[in-house]
Amino acid sequence: MAKKKDIFFKTLEEMADTIVEATEYFAKGLSDLSDVSAFAKRMKEYESECDKFTHTILTELNKTFITPIEREDIMALATSLDDVLDEIEACSSRFEMYNLQEKDEYIGLFVDILVRCAQQIKRAIYLLTEKKLLAIREPNIAINELENQADDLLRVGIKSLFTNVKDPIELMKRKEIYEMLEQTTDYCEDVADTLESIIMRNS
Numbered sequence: 001m002a003k004k005k006d007i008f009f010k011t012l013e014e015m016a017d018t019i020v021e022a023t024e025y026f027a028k029g030l031s032d033l034s035d036v037s038a039f040a041k042r043m044k045e046y047e048s049e050c051d052k053f054t055h056t057i058l059t060e061l062n063k064t065f066i067t068p069i070e071r072e073d074i075m076a077l078a079t080s081l082d083d084v085l086d087e088i089e090a091c092s093s094r095f096e097m098y099n100l101q102e103k104d105e106y107i108g109l110f111v112d113i114l115v116r117c118a119q120q121i122k123r124a125i126y127l128l129t130e131k132k133l134l135a136i137r138e139p140n141i142a143i144n145e146l147e148n149q150a151d152d153l154l155r156v157g158i159k160s161l162f163t164n165v166k167d168p169i170e171l172m173k174r175k176e177i178y179e180m181l182e183q184t185t186d187y188c189e190d191v192a193d194t195l196e197s198i199i200m201r202n203s
Helices: 002-031 035-063 071-097 105-129 134-164 167-203
Strands: none
Touching: 002 035, 002 071, 002 105, 035 071, 071 105, 071 167, 105 134, 105 167, 134 167
């Protein structure tokens, strides 16, 4: 039974690892978009990996009687982690669709926030699997602060676009990417909120 119980925590750790790896690849990939198709393809692979982990959790929930935390919490956490990677992948596909060849200052700042969010998510998930529930509050607070920074950055970034970008098509492309990157930090905050409810129920 113990081995079965561990599969959930192990898979959640793998999801968190993949989110960190994918966001770091995303950040690095934006420095050189000369082969934007290869960049988008690799991001799609990360997203597919995360889907497999979600499927593993679903399959195990269907056949496991005793789980380390509430079944609903495991599913909510897996879903919120998957949402983070789905949105990052959707954003990378926009770079390919719009044939964007270079990032700008604001995209760089958003991606920096995202990498830090991913690292805090990983930290929180590993604390969960070690049953250090109250310690999760620290990375959770960090994620909330980073999401607030992304909110502020979106306002400043869109204002800058309307001030400085004269081509309406280019403006629309970049505005959508800013909004998607900010949305990804919202999904990171959803992970923190899910973890917060797990802390409250189990500590």
